[in-house]
Amino acid sequence: MKRQWTWIGSLVLICGVASAADEQRRDPREMIDRLAARSFSQRIAAENALYESGHRILPYLESGLTHPNPEVRLRVETLIQRVSRSQLGETITDFLAPGSQTTLPGWDLVAEVTGDRPETRQVYGELLRGDTDLSAALSQPDQIEAELRRRVMLPGMPRLRDARGVSALSLLILLTHPEAEHPDDVARSAYYLLRQLVNQNATTPEDTMKLTLVAYWVTQPAPNLAQDRFELANRLGLPEAIHPAMELIDNPRRQFQIHEPFAVIAHYGGSEEMAALEKLLTDTTELSASRGENDAIKSTTQLRDLALAALIEMTKQDPETYGLKPFRRDPSGQIRNMSVAFDSEEARNKAFAQWKTWSTKNLKKFLAPPNEAAEGFSI
Incomplete structure (x- = not known):
């Protein structure tokens, strides 16, 4: 009897594999339509076949987001996430391999600022592996501002989020991306969170990356955020605080706070600042x-x-x-x-x-x- 059940199970498995293989040979648009088939087994077979087709199926899946059937749209959305995660996972594995030339979304700037070393690659790769929303935003720079806003502001409210559960490294990567321009309110909200999340002690490669990205951010001219950039860099003891300090003394609007920038300039400044x-x-x-x-x-x-x-x-x-x-x-x-x-x-x-x-x-x-x-x- 046991042998009989084993034979039946093997037959089902073989049929299932054959069914999936048959499905993969179908037109992708037809497979997407079959996601709404009356038969549950046919829907599952079509879904598995689409997933196993890999990243080449993504353009077809994206067109399926406008399918008239709501169940198809839902299954397509889930499939896009699954296929994207699988593709990203493979890319990250290649990215982390010794001597790899593989890159990841947003990595070029991070590597330029923090250095392309095995430990920084490890931190970055694992960050994107666990944060597919970050990876998706970095892949589409026009979405970066919206993604940063989502992370720092409460939905539908001008109030900023609680710092708990927020990744400082993710914020800094979004904040410093060269193709994104952030409104002052978003950048300032990010600053308030970073003030709580980043500390002066760099004990891990991730800590070092965060401090280095902060140092990079504060050197980027942004007159409306000069005070915020200065306060963060000065609190962390970064010599780069001199950059926003010079902006502040050029336009001392908040005069009651102007004494500290002069102190920073006196400590870190050189011949250019003397002039x-x-x-x-x-x-x-x-x-x-x-x-x-x-x-x-x-x-x-x-x-x-x-x-x-x-x-x-x-x-x-x-x-x-x-x-x-x-x-x-x-x-x-x-x-x-x-x-x-x-x-x-x-x-x-x-x-x-x-x-x-x-x-x-x-x-x-x-x-x-x-x-x-x-x-x-x-x-």
């Missing part, structure tokens, strides 16, 4: 004033004062010789907030006259052309 600061030494825009008794002005800070203080720090001079208080530093020795004020216009004029005398004799050596900069980012 830019020199041009600000005539800018008398008043940023703040402290008042004493009877509301009398006790001291004031002008934009040029911050430029002077930054130059004093960059040229390794003592601020006290200019009538300024010592700069406050963190444990690492870096100035976090360039707080400067003059008690009188006379004190200010004296300090600027001293700078003029000193710079005439000494500044030239600080403005010498720098050595060839190393490629890449600070991570």
Whole structure:
């Protein structure tokens, strides 16, 4: 009896294989129509045959999305996902093979920024393997903005998502894609999430990739996002914070926050930044004033004062010789907030006259052309 059932099972299996093979020889459009066959077995046979046809069947399946039968449309949509996942899985396997020249959607920029190494390939390949929506968006750059918006904003609401469950690396890959332009509200929402998701300690290849992509993002000019880019880079201790810092001092709209960019420029800046600061030494825009008794002005800070203080720090001079208080530093020795004020216009004029005398004799050596900069980012 057992032998009889084995024989019957084998016959069914052979017939099933033959049936699938027969189905694959049919016209793809006919197979798609058979997804609505009255017979359940015929529907399954057609579905299996379409799936086993591989990626060559995708154009036909995509045309099936407009089929008049709703069941066909549903099965076609499922098939597209299955075939795409299978194709992507094979491509990722090739991508991860030693010495592979295979690429993946979006990989070229990521490789250019983070380096094409086995560990970065592994992180990227596994990311796309587990996130087919990301892969699909990167394959169609016109969909990237919508995909980023979906990830950072709550559906139908201006409020941003909770950071839990959000992949920082996915956000950064979408945010930095060269073919995508993101509205300020989407990019700013991504920034708020990244501020929660990315930390300064790079203990894994993925952490390093995230920090490197942040460093790349903050160097891309975007005046409306200069403050956001600066705050993120500065919080992470990235020297690339100097790029948005320079944008901020060129247009100090949010004046109460302008002290920190000057501190970053003083710490990371070189001859190019010194030259830019020199041009600000005539800018008398008043940023703040402290008042004493009877509301009398006790001291004031002008934009040029911050430029002077930054130059004093960059040229390794003592601020006290200019009538300024010592700069406050963190444990690492870096100035976090360039707080400067003059008690009188006379004190200010004296300090600027001293700078003029000193710079005439000494500044030239600080403005010498720098050595060839190393490629890449600070991570």
